[in-house]
Amino acid sequence: MTDQSEVYQIDAVGLVCPLPVLRFKKRVKDLPSGTQVDFLADDPTGRKDLQALCEITGHRIEWTREESHGVTRYRIRLA
Numbered sequence: 001m002t003d004q005s006e007v008y009q010i011d012a013v014g015l016v017c018p019l020p021v022l023r024f025k026k027r028v029k030d031l032p033s034g035t036q037v038d039f040l041a042d043d044p045t046g047r048k049d050l051q052a053l054c055e056i057t058g059h060r061i062e063w064t065r066e067e068s069h070g071v072t073r074y075r076i077r078l079a
Helices: 019-028 046-057
Strands: 008-011 036-041 060-066 072-077
Touching: 008 019, 019 036, 019 046, 036 046, 046 060, 046 072
Parallel strands: 008 036
Antiparallel strands: 036 072, 060 072
16 A cells, blocks of 8 residues: 555645646656646636546546645546
């Protein structure tokens, strides 16, 4: 099982569309396949944007969790 310290984290809280997805794309472009990423965002349109990006790239959203103050944490495994 992967230790939490091995999960790469990207914080896009406070950014609005399209900036959260653009930040995600920029930060993961050099990460190896299979890397687990926790992506934090509070933009309400972010979920659809992230799902569309994952469908295009082959990344997999493993789970989502609602956190405090409207922030959603997405666990994503990179393709």
